[in-house]
Amino acid sequence: MESMGRDATLHVEQDDRSDELVRFEGVGVVSDDNVLLLDATGAARAGEILALTGANGSGKTTLLRVMAGLADPTAGTVRIAGRRPDDRDRIFRAALAALIGPPQTARDLTIVEHLQFIAATWGIGAKAARVQAEELLDELQIGALGRRFPHELSSGQSQLVSLALTLARPSRVLLLDEPEQRLDVDRLGLVIDAVRARAEAGGAVVLASHSPRLLEELADVRLHLEEQR
Amino acid sequence: MSADPIADPITPSGSLSAVREVWAQRSQARTRGDVLYLVYVLALSVLIVGAPALRAAGTALSRPDVVPLLIATGAPQISTAVTLAGGASLVLLGAVRGPALLSPFFTASLASSAIPRRSVLWRPFLRSLLVTVLGMVIPAVLIGATLVSAGHVELGAAGWFALAAVGTGMMLGAAWFAGQLLGPAGRRLLAAALGLLAIGALMLPAGIGIGGAYPVGGRLPGPSAVASSLVGVLAVGAAVLLLGRLRGSVLQEQAARWESATVSATTMDLSGAAGFFRPPPAAGRRLPAIGAGPLAVLYARRDVVAWLRSPERTTVGVIASLLSAAVLAGSTVITGPLAWFLLLLGSLGLWLASGTFVDGIRHGVHTLGAPQLFGQTAAVQTLLHLTAPIVLLTALGAVGGLGAWLAAGSVPGSALPAVLLPAVLALVLVVGRARDAAKGPMPLSLSTPMPTPQGDVSVLPMLLWLSDAILLALGVGALLLGSATGGALWMLGAGAAASALMGLMAWVRLRALVS
Structure with missing residues (x-):
């Protein structure tokens, strides 16, 4: 069961899906008779931020995992940039960046090198990758962490670095699972600005959050998921 | 010294007597009789089994x-x-x-x-x-x-x-x-x-x-x-x-x-256990790990710089590779049981040493199951991470083999197998490391009880599963030494076939992990 904000309903009624980057209809996930997610429907256009809300266990992360192609829905359909989520589909992979749990870091690369390496693997030249990495560090005000290895970060710093790693790769759709985790008030403001900037640049963002401030400042559309019992 | 026993729990002699007393009162504690029995069993085992076994082995050798x-x-x-x-x-x-x-x-x-x-x-x-x-x-x-x-x-x-x-x-x-x-x-x-x-x-x-x-x-x-x-x-x-x-x-x-590491090892996760002995890097953070060039160069450069960031571990890995290669080369210039002993020792040593240089491969495999950060799939990342360790380890294998051949008196005609055996084995082992990295958890079916007149033998498939990487390394070493009798081409052919087999198994395992 889920309820959707008024804005989202309007989008559906207009039935103009030309710039819709995310769409999911009647999505449910059942695992061994356990209902993880039930009948979720929603959409996000280019430049729009869809916020998933709901209590712990309501299926927010499950829905994000389905959208990221990490879990298969047992009901419903999902389209990301017009494609069915499938890890083997290069176009899908290129379209979607996601932060769902901590990313797999390399133990022997510094943070700035992680950012450069990720960009380089997506075909960005070495020089441009370096510039982009510095910009990302500046944007999240973690320039001082650039020369550190992943094991030298605090919990909150790891969260900011995880976000930076996710933003280092190109994408049209950005999925974020509780990006506010372990962040202080100032850092939360930085994350809000960074996410808003991605949406304003034409990306669609779907995020799950418990932070009233983050929801207030970012959510264009809200989808409230009911707790599964 | 304080008179308060709580403020100063140490006995005057500084001994552990109080702690031992408490510890001995546990329900699971060994009694003095248990300890004496253990010593008795140990002494009898050494006298009845150990000493005759060593004597028999000496006679056989x-x-x-x-x-x-x-x-x-x-x-x-x-x-x-x-x-x-x-x-x-x-x-x-x-x-x-x-x-x-x-x-x-x-x-x-x-x-x-x-x-x-x-x-x-x-x-x-x-x-x-x-x-x-x-x-x-x-x-x-x-x-x-x-x-x-x-x-x-x-x-x-x-x-x-x-x-x-x-x-x-x-x-x-x-x-x-x-x-x-x-x-x-x-x-x-x-x-x-x-x-x-x-x-x-x-x-x-x-x-x-x-x-x-x-x-x-x-x-x-x-x-x-x-x-x-x-x-x-x-x-x-x-x-x-x-x-x-x-x-x-x-x-x-x-x-x-x-x-x-002990917990990982007892739960049949040997690679996980080994991971705990990889100290995190702390040096060379200013070395330029990322540079321009095609993807193969990008990945290889990143791997090489990563090695330099753990200088102690890398040095040990290089020395162990050279020594293992020398031992392997030794197995080609002598015959008999010592040759096979050297082969097994060298293969095991080279397999252990190869673990130092394949963190990139492990990282590539570990990106599976997470949202994609890198531009390549886990399989392609693994492939790209193979380049640097293959080049380094085959070179170390050849150098170590050549050194041993020279030290053994440069016996004419034996140079090629002495150099080729460790070099080709290094290639196969690195590809095998990709297979090891994609191993995944032990299938539950392996722990199904297998009752026989001699008791439950389900431990055997579990042990085989646990040690498959080592057994394959030893098996490939034996295959290569056996093929050496046919000449260099036979050894190269056997190495190519073994590498292809390892690569295929790695691919199958990656596919299984994805699904």
């Missing part, structure tokens, strides 16, 4: 293709050099797992209490000492038994050699402790000094230390054995006195690492 190598002119010097090299390795091992180590609980409750650390740590230290002493004594007795069976030496000479091995084992235990006690600079210096001494020992006219007591060619067996034992006792005594100097942070870190 007294063959014309083994004995000449044991009585070779340089054998005493080689035994000294091998011992010194072992000491250098133990010094380095002390940094990750020292001999004086308790469980994390006892480290927190006892080693961090006001009780003197020496009182707490001498028991685990002596237990670890048993490993180094037995590690020296068993091969020494085996060599002695072989030479006595062949009629080359008297029993007394073998006895002196065994005694020298006991003393040397104690010295090695002290070296292991030194690695735990010293800081990084002192540890590296000591390891380097022992390594250089090992090389120097090869150039001496006669063996010293344990080499001086070598049954054949040892100049002063009695004095050498007694001196080795005395120095061993003194070294252990000094180590026990210095137990209190061990830092709490080192003890805590090593205890936690050892427990995690």
Whole structure:
């Protein structure tokens, strides 16, 4: 069961899906008779931020995992940039960046090198990758962490670095699972600005959050998921 | 001294008597009778099984293709050099797992209490000492038994050699402790000094230390054995006195690492257990790991810089690769059971050493199941991460093999197999590492009970699953040595086929992990 904000309903009624980057209809996930997610429907256009809300266990992360192609829905359909989520589909992979749990870091690369390496693997030249990495560090005000290895970060710093790693790769759709985790008030403001900037640049963002401030400042559309019992 | 027993829990002698009393009151505690029974069983096992087994092995090894190598002119010097090299390795091992180590609980409750650390740590230290002493004594007795069976030496000479091995084992235990006690600079210096001494020992006219007591060619067996034992006792005594100097942070870190590794190993996750002994990098952070160029170069450069960031580990890996390659080359120039022993030893050593250079492959596989960060799939990342370790390890294999061939007297016609065997095996092992990285958890079906008249044998498939990487490494080594009789082309063909098979298995495992 889920309820959707008024804005989202309007989008559906207009039935103009030309710039819709995310769409999911009647999505449910059942695992061994356990209902993880039930009948979720929603959409996000280019430049729009869809916020998933709901209590712990309501299926927010499950829905994000389905959208990221990490879990298969047992009901419903999902389209990301017009494609069915499938890890083997290069176009899908290129379209979607996601932060769902901590990313797999390399133990022997510094943070700035992680950012450069990720960009380089997506075909960005070495020089441009370096510039982009510095910009990302500046944007999240973690320039001082650039020369550190992943094991030298605090919990909150790891969260900011995880976000930076996710933003280092190109994408049209950005999925974020509780990006506010372990962040202080100032850092939360930085994350809000960074996410808003991605949406304003034409990306669609779907995020799950418990932070009233983050929801207030970012959510264009809200989808409230009911707790599964 | 305070009169309050709570403020000062130490008994006047600083002993652990109160703690032992409490510990002995546990329901699971061993009684004095249990301990005596254990000692009885152990002593009987050594007398009834161990001693005859060693004697039988000695008789079996007294063959014309083994004995000449044991009585070779340089054998005493080689035994000294091998011992010194072992000491250098133990010094380095002390940094990750020292001999004086308790469980994390006892480290927190006892080693961090006001009780003197020496009182707490001498028991685990002596237990670890048993490993180094037995590690020296068993091969020494085996060599002695072989030479006595062949009629080359008297029993007394073998006895002196065994005694020298006991003393040397104690010295090695002290070296292991030194690695735990010293800081990084002192540890590296000591390891380097022992390594250089090992090389120097090869150039001496006669063996010293344990080499001086070598049954054949040892100049002063009695004095050498007694001196080795005395120095061993003194070294252990000094180590026990210095137990209190061990830092709490080192003890805590090593205890936690050892427990995690033990848990992983007992749950059949050997690669996970090995992972706990990979210290995180701390050096070379300014080295440019990312540069321009095609993807293969991008990945290879990143891997090479990663190696440079763990200089100690990389140095050990390079030395171990060269030595293993030399041992493998040795298996091509001799025959008989020693050749196969060298082959297994070299294959195992090269497999272990290859683990130092394949973190990139592991990382590529580990990106599976997470949202995609990199532009390539896990399979393609793994493929791209193969380049650098293949180039390095095959080169090290060839160099080590060539060095051994030159040292063995450059026997004409034997150069090609001596160089090719370690180089080709290195290639296969690196591809096999991709297969190992994609292993995944043990299938539950393997733990299904398999009742037989001899009992439940389900442990056998579990052990096979656990050690498949090692068994494959040994099997490929044997295949390559066997194919060497057909010539270089046969060996290259066998290597190519084995690499393709490993690659196929890696791909199948990756597919299974994805699905």
